[in-house]
Amino acid sequence: MSPELGLFASAVLSARIERAERSLIEEGARAAAHRDPGERVLVVPLGSGLAVWAGPGSPLDKVVGVGIADEFTDTELDAVEQAFAERAAAVQFEVSTLADPSVVERLTRRGYVLFGFENVLGLRLDQGRQAHFADRVVVSDVGPEEFETWLNVIVDGFAVPDTQGIASHEEYPRDAIEHSVRDVSSSSGFVGSLARIDGVPAGGASLRLSDGVAQLCGAATLPRFRRRGVQGTLLAKRLAAAAAAGCDLAVVTTLPGSRSQQNVQRLGFQLLYVRAILVHSAPTDRDTEGGEPAG
Template identity: 50%
Template sequence: MDTTGKPLFCDTGLAERIERAEVQLITDGNAAARRRNGDGKGFLKPVTGGVAAFAEDESPLNKVAGLGFGGVPDDALLDEIEQAFADRGAPVQVELAHVADPAVGAVLTERGYRLTSYENVLGFPLPGEHGRPAPEGIEIRPSGEEEFDRWIEVVADGFAHPDTQGVPSHEEFPREVIAAAVRDLVGAAGMRRYSAVRDGALVGGASARMADGIAQLTGAATAPAHRRRGVQTALLAARLADAAAAGCDIAVITTQPGSKSQENAQRQGFHLLYTRAVLVKQV
C-alpha cells in the first residue's frame, strides 16, 4: 500500500501515456477477435493518435479510444468512422479523457454525440509498499493453461453479475460475448493471469498487462457467492507486487465511479488520475 500520503498528480503527459497503452490493448484484442471470427466484419482504424475498433456484435471492444492527444479528427474521418459503425448496426462510443484536448469534445457534441456515462482511471506509483496480503483461506497464484477455460468462466460470470455499489454501468453485455472478449484480450496482449482459490475452489480471477513501464490491471472478477471476503484486494496486491518487480513505474486500473472496485483500489493506495467521459452517437 502506498503510505506516502502524497497525491499522484496526472498531467497531460501521463494521461497520454496511459491512453496509448489503452489503445494498444484494444488493438491487440481487436486483432484477436478478427482472427477468431474470420468474417471480415471487424475493423480497426487509426484516429489522430487514437483508434476506432469494432470486434464483433455487442463486444465491449467496440469503441473509439485515445482521442485528444494527437490532434482533432476532421469531419471526413469522423464521417468514415460513423459510417463503418452504422454499416454494422452499432452506435459509436467514444471514451474521452477529461485532460484531453477539449476541442475534441466540442466537435463530437456538434456532431450529435451525447454524454452517457463516466469511468475513472486510478493510478498507483511504483515502486512502493506493495505487500501481498491475502486473507486466511484465500490463495493467489498464477493461472496455468490447464485451468484457462475455468478461469474464463469465473471471470465472465463475475462480469455478468456486476457489483451494484456506485454508479451503474451504462453497458450490459451477453455472457458469451464477455467470455470471448476476455479470451481475446488475455491471449493476444501477453497478459499475466491470476487465480484466487478459496477452500480449494477457483473463486476469482484477474489479469495484468505490463508494457512501457505501465501495468494495466484488468479483468478482475469474483464469483458472486464469494464477494466481500477480500478476494479482490488480494488479487490487486499480488499484481502490484509483480508490476513493481517487473520494473513498472505506475499501475493503473479503470473503475465505475463510486464502485466497490474503486473503493478497494483507493484503500490500497490508488489515486484518482482522471475521468473518461463516455460519449455515444446512434448512427
C-alpha cells in the same frame, strides 16, 4: 501515502495511460479477427486514437485515445461512423478529461450525447511492495490447463455485477464478454490470475504490462465469495508482480463510487482523471446507405 510518492495527473501522464489502453484494445481486436476471420473486425486510427469494432456487442467496440496529440478530420470521422453503421453499431467515444476539450465540443455538435463516466486511478509502484493476502485466499497465475476455468469465473462474475455506486450504462451478452476476455488475454504482456478459497475457484483478474504501465483489468468475483477479500488479494498479488517486473505505474479503471474503486483506494490508488463516455444519439440517412440498419 506520503506526498512525495503521489502522482500528479498531468496531460503527459494521461497520454501515457491512454496509449497503453489503445494498444490493449488494438491487440484484442486483432485477436478477434484471427479467432473469427469471417467477422468484419474494424481497426482504424483516428488522430491519436483508435476506432475498434471487434464483434456484435463486444466491450471492445469503441473509440479510445483521441485528443492526445494529432487531430482527426471530419472526413475520417464520417468514415468511422459509416463503418459502424454498416455493422449496426453505435459509435462510442471514451475521452479523457485531460484530452483536448475541442474533441468533446466537436462530438456534441455532431449529435453525440453523454452516457456516463469511468474513473481512471493510478498508483506509483516500487519494487519493495509486499503482497498481503486475505486468510484462506490463494492466488496463482493461470496456465494453459486452467485457462477455461479462469475464463468461466471471469464471465460468471461479470454476469452478476456489484450494485454499489453508479450503475453502468453498458450491458453485454455473455458470449460477447467471453470472446472479448479471450481475445484480450492473447495480448502481449498479459497474465491472468485465479483466486481460490479452500481450493474452490472464487475470482479472477488480469494484469497487462505495457511500457512500464501495469494495467489491472478484467477482475471479477463469483457472488457467493464476495466480501471475503478476494479482490483485495488479487490486487495485492498483481501489484507485487508488476513492481517486480519493473513497472513504475499501475492503473485501473472503475465505475464511479463502485466497490472496485473503494478496494483500490484502500491500497493507495488515487483518482487521476475521468473518461467521458459519449455515444452517437441517432443514425443519419448517411448511416444506413449501403449497409445494415444502424442500432
